Amino acid sequence: MQPATITIEAAAKAISSILDALDRDPTDPAAVALRAALRRKGTEIAGAGDGITLQNVHELVCGVGDDRNERRAAELDAAWRVLPGWQA
Template sequence: MTKPATTVIDGAAKAIDAILDSLERDPTDPAAAAFRAALRRKGSEIAEAGDGITLQNVHELVCGIGEDRNERRAAHLDAAWADLPGWRL
Protein backbone atom coordinates (compact mmCIF):
# COMPACT_ATOMS: atom_id res chain seq x y z
CA MET A 1 0.00 0.00 0.00
CA THR A 2 1.30 3.46 -0.93
CA LYS A 3 1.56 6.12 1.77
CA PRO A 4 -0.59 9.21 1.23
CA ALA A 5 1.37 12.13 -0.21
CA THR A 6 0.73 14.30 2.86
CA THR A 7 2.27 11.65 5.14
CA VAL A 8 5.40 11.43 3.00
CA ILE A 9 5.64 15.21 2.71
CA ASP A 10 5.14 15.86 6.43
CA GLY A 11 7.72 13.25 7.34
CA ALA A 12 10.17 14.51 4.74
CA ALA A 13 9.75 18.13 5.88
CA LYS A 14 10.54 17.15 9.48
CA ALA A 15 13.57 15.15 8.36
CA ILE A 16 14.79 17.99 6.12
CA ASP A 17 14.47 20.43 9.00
CA ALA A 18 16.61 18.18 11.22
CA ILE A 19 19.20 17.65 8.46
CA LEU A 20 19.45 21.40 7.84
CA ASP A 21 19.88 21.99 11.58
CA SER A 22 22.84 19.59 11.51
CA LEU A 23 24.38 21.29 8.47
CA GLU A 24 23.98 24.72 10.05
CA ARG A 25 25.78 23.62 13.22
CA ASP A 26 28.92 22.64 11.31
CA PRO A 27 28.92 22.57 7.49
CA THR A 28 32.56 21.34 7.55
CA ASP A 29 31.70 18.26 9.63
CA PRO A 30 32.81 15.07 7.83
CA ALA A 31 29.17 13.95 7.98
CA ALA A 32 28.10 16.98 5.88
CA ALA A 33 28.30 14.96 2.64
CA ALA A 34 25.94 12.38 4.13
CA PHE A 35 23.59 15.17 5.23
CA ARG A 36 23.56 16.59 1.69
CA ALA A 37 22.84 13.13 0.25
CA ALA A 38 19.97 12.78 2.73
CA LEU A 39 18.53 16.11 1.55
CA ARG A 40 18.63 14.77 -1.99
CA ARG A 41 16.87 11.52 -1.01
CA LYS A 42 14.14 13.40 0.84
CA GLY A 43 13.65 15.69 -2.16
CA SER A 44 13.30 12.63 -4.38
CA GLU A 45 10.68 11.18 -2.03
CA ILE A 46 8.72 14.42 -2.15
CA ALA A 47 8.99 14.61 -5.94
CA GLU A 48 7.64 11.06 -6.23
CA ALA A 49 4.78 11.80 -3.82
CA GLY A 50 3.74 15.08 -5.45
CA ASP A 51 4.97 17.47 -8.08
CA GLY A 52 7.08 20.61 -8.45
CA ILE A 53 4.57 22.63 -6.48
CA THR A 54 4.95 20.21 -3.58
CA LEU A 55 8.75 20.62 -3.63
CA GLN A 56 8.27 24.38 -3.58
CA ASN A 57 5.84 24.16 -0.67
CA VAL A 58 8.24 22.04 1.40
CA HIS A 59 11.10 24.38 0.51
CA GLU A 60 9.09 27.35 1.78
CA LEU A 61 8.02 25.40 4.87
CA VAL A 62 11.57 24.61 6.00
CA CYS A 63 13.30 27.75 4.68
CA GLY A 64 10.62 30.39 5.21
CA ILE A 65 9.48 32.98 2.71
CA GLY A 66 9.79 36.71 2.27
CA GLU A 67 11.56 38.49 5.12
CA ASP A 68 11.57 35.28 7.15
CA ARG A 69 13.47 33.30 4.48
CA ASN A 70 16.67 31.60 5.68
CA GLU A 71 19.02 31.94 2.72
CA ARG A 72 21.57 29.39 4.02
CA ARG A 73 18.90 26.71 4.30
CA ALA A 74 17.54 27.63 0.88
CA ALA A 75 21.03 27.37 -0.65
CA HIS A 76 21.52 23.88 0.80
CA LEU A 77 18.18 22.69 -0.60
CA ASP A 78 18.69 24.39 -3.96
CA ALA A 79 22.02 22.59 -4.37
CA ALA A 80 20.63 19.22 -3.28
CA TRP A 81 17.52 19.45 -5.46
CA ALA A 82 19.05 21.18 -8.50
CA ASP A 83 18.26 18.49 -11.05
CA LEU A 84 15.21 16.85 -9.49
CA PRO A 85 12.20 16.63 -11.80
CA GLY A 86 9.84 19.49 -11.10
CA TRP A 87 12.35 21.61 -9.18
CA ARG A 88 13.35 25.06 -10.24
CA LEU A 89 16.22 27.29 -9.16
Protein backbone atom coordinates (compact mmCIF):
# COMPACT_ATOMS: atom_id res chain seq x y z
CA MET A 1 0.00 0.00 0.00
CA GLN A 2 1.43 3.37 -1.02
CA PRO A 3 1.11 6.44 1.22
CA ALA A 4 -1.34 9.09 0.06
CA THR A 5 0.19 11.95 -1.84
CA ILE A 6 0.09 15.21 0.06
CA THR A 7 -0.55 18.42 -1.80
CA ILE A 8 0.73 21.71 -0.51
CA GLU A 9 -2.80 23.14 -0.63
CA ALA A 10 -4.26 20.28 1.42
CA ALA A 11 -1.44 20.49 3.96
CA ALA A 12 -1.85 24.26 4.29
CA LYS A 13 -5.62 23.93 4.69
CA ALA A 14 -5.27 21.34 7.44
CA ILE A 15 -2.67 23.38 9.31
CA SER A 16 -4.71 26.57 8.92
CA SER A 17 -7.71 24.83 10.46
CA ILE A 18 -5.64 23.78 13.47
CA LEU A 19 -4.21 27.29 13.85
CA ASP A 20 -7.71 28.79 13.59
CA ALA A 21 -8.77 26.63 16.52
CA LEU A 22 -5.75 27.82 18.51
CA ASP A 23 -6.65 31.43 17.63
CA ARG A 24 -9.99 31.08 19.37
CA ASP A 25 -8.50 30.11 22.73
CA PRO A 26 -4.78 29.28 23.00
CA THR A 27 -5.19 28.38 26.70
CA ASP A 28 -7.96 25.84 26.18
CA PRO A 29 -6.97 22.38 27.45
CA ALA A 30 -7.50 21.15 23.89
CA ALA A 31 -4.61 23.38 22.80
CA VAL A 32 -2.14 20.66 23.82
CA ALA A 33 -3.85 18.23 21.44
CA LEU A 34 -3.97 20.85 18.70
CA ARG A 35 -0.24 21.51 19.03
CA ALA A 36 0.40 17.76 18.86
CA ALA A 37 -1.68 17.69 15.67
CA LEU A 38 0.56 20.41 14.21
CA ARG A 39 3.60 18.23 14.95
CA ARG A 40 1.97 15.16 13.40
CA LYS A 41 1.01 17.09 10.27
CA GLY A 42 4.55 18.48 10.05
CA THR A 43 5.97 14.97 10.33
CA GLU A 44 3.64 13.84 7.55
CA ILE A 45 4.73 16.73 5.31
CA ALA A 46 8.42 16.19 6.06
CA GLY A 47 8.12 12.51 5.22
CA ALA A 48 6.06 12.93 2.06
CA GLY A 49 9.05 13.24 -0.23
CA ASP A 50 6.98 14.64 -3.05
CA GLY A 51 8.44 18.12 -3.33
CA ILE A 52 6.52 19.73 -0.50
CA THR A 53 8.71 21.20 2.17
CA LEU A 54 7.85 22.42 5.63
CA GLN A 55 9.11 25.86 4.61
CA ASN A 56 6.71 25.99 1.62
CA VAL A 57 3.74 25.15 3.81
CA HIS A 58 4.90 27.50 6.58
CA GLU A 59 5.08 30.43 4.15
CA LEU A 60 1.71 29.62 2.64
CA VAL A 61 0.01 29.39 6.03
CA CYS A 62 1.83 32.25 7.78
CA GLY A 63 2.65 34.59 4.90
CA VAL A 64 5.96 36.30 4.25
CA GLY A 65 7.37 39.78 4.64
CA ASP A 66 4.88 42.43 5.72
CA ASP A 67 2.03 39.94 5.38
CA ARG A 68 3.58 37.46 7.84
CA ASN A 69 1.33 36.44 10.73
CA GLU A 70 3.81 36.25 13.59
CA ARG A 71 1.48 34.45 16.00
CA ARG A 72 0.83 31.64 13.52
CA ALA A 73 4.54 31.49 12.67
CA ALA A 74 5.43 31.19 16.37
CA GLU A 75 2.95 28.32 16.86
CA LEU A 76 4.36 26.42 13.88
CA ASP A 77 7.97 27.13 14.85
CA ALA A 78 7.31 25.75 18.32
CA ALA A 79 5.53 22.66 17.01
CA TRP A 80 8.04 21.89 14.27
CA ARG A 81 11.30 22.73 16.07
CA VAL A 82 11.96 19.02 16.69
CA LEU A 83 11.33 17.94 13.11
CA PRO A 84 14.30 17.00 10.92
CA GLY A 85 14.98 19.66 8.33
CA TRP A 86 13.04 22.43 10.06
CA GLN A 87 14.81 25.73 10.61
CA ALA A 88 12.76 28.62 11.92
